Amino acid sequence: MSRAISSIGGQRSFSPSVAGWVAGLLWAVATTTAAAQAVSEPSPPIVAVQWSKSHPLSSAGNVAVYDGQADPTGVLFAIPAGTVFSRNRIVVAATPPGHALTVRLRNDLSSRWDRVETSGADGKVELRYRTEGSATLLVQSPGGPQRFQLAIMQGHEIPVHRLMAPPFVSQESGAAASESAGPGTAPPAGGSTSVVLWVIAGLLTVLVVLVLVMMLRRKTQ
Numbered sequence: 001m002s003r004a005i006s007s008i009g010g011q012r013s014f015s016p017s018v019a020g021w022v023a024g025l026l027w028a029v030a031t032t033t034a035a036a037q038a039v040s041e042p043s044p045p046i047v048a049v050q051w052s053k054s055h056p057l058s059s060a061g062n063v064a065v066y067d068g069q070a071d072p073t074g075v076l077f078a079i080p081a082g083t084v085f086s087r088n089r090i091v092v093a094a095t096p097p098g099h100a101l102t103v104r105l106r107n108d109l110s111s112r113w114d115r116v117e118t119s120g121a122d123g124k125v126e127l128r129y130r131t132e133g134s135a136t137l138l139v140q141s142p143g144g145p146q147r148f149q150l151a152i153m154q155g156h157e158i159p160v161h162r163l164m165a166p167p168f169v170s171q172e173s174g175a176a177a178s179e180s181a182g183p184g185t186a187p188p189a190g191g192s193t194s195v196v197l198w199v200i201a202g203l204l205t206v207l208v209v210l211v212l213v214m215m216l217r218r219k220t221q
Contacts, residue, residue, distance in 0.1 A: 044138065046076045049152060061086070061155035069147050070101060074140035079152060081134040087155040090127040092139055092148055097123030099143035108134045 051062040068075055082088060092103050101119040105127055106112065117125045129135075139148060 042073055044074045044076045044140075046078060048078050049080060051080070051154075057153065061153060063154075064152045066150040067095075067147075068139075068150065069145055070139045070141040071145050072140060072142050074102075074138045077137040077139070077150070077152070079135040079137060079154075082131065082154050083157055084130050084132050085157040086130065088129050088131070088135075089151075089153045089155075090125075090129075090137065091151045092119070092125045094119060094123030095147050095149050097121070099141045099146040101125060101146060101148060102140040102142060103127065104138040104140070105129065106136055107131045108136060113138075 047066065047068075049064045051064055052058060055063040055065065057063045062080075066077070079088075090103075090105070092101055094101055097119075101123065103115075103117045103119070103125045104113040105115040107114060115127055115129070117127060119125045137150075137152075139150065141148075
């Protein structure tokens with residue numbers, strides 16, 4: 001039977017079997033510690049935001065209102081996807097004001113929180129943003145349990161196609177513009193065409209003259 005500890009030159013060294021046992025013990029301790037931390041840090045509950053169809057402000061866009069309680073872990077709200085043409089507004093209010101609230105907001109494609117705000121003396125936090133895609137909101141109360149009310153408003157898309165002038169002019173619009181300009185004014189679209197026709201006529205005239213000159217020279221020879 002091999003000895004667990006051997007003496008070499010007055011110093012003691014562990015045998016391979018003891019070293020393997022120590023390494024296994026350290027791995028077990030590390031695994032247990034990580035598991036304990038995972039248990040001690042629970043994940044926040046997730047609330048899928050549902051738009052209200054009966055809210056008085058529903059005619060102006062999507063609206064959702066919630067009444068909940070936050071703690072240091074917080075509550076996550078999954079906000080449905082919007083577009084950059086939708087104006088979004090979030091209002092969080094402590095009811096009544098007590099512990100400060102920490103509000104975090106990010107796009108689902110972001111690797112970190114895009115906005116982090118803390119409530120003031122009135123217990124309110126207001127966020128305005130525009131984003132493409134869905135978003136996640138986290139409401140926390142680091143100081144302890146705190147009741148809060150949440151309002152999420154997502155406005156209708158801005159009709160950009162109505163705010164910008166069309167890049168093309170229809171035939172009817174061109175005719176109306178020429179009539180409004182009065183007699184003697186060439187239509188905007190016809191000016192370039194008439195110039196091209198005059199250039200072609202001039203080239204043909206020059207060509208005819210050259211042919212006649214060449215024919216006269218042959219006759220004289």
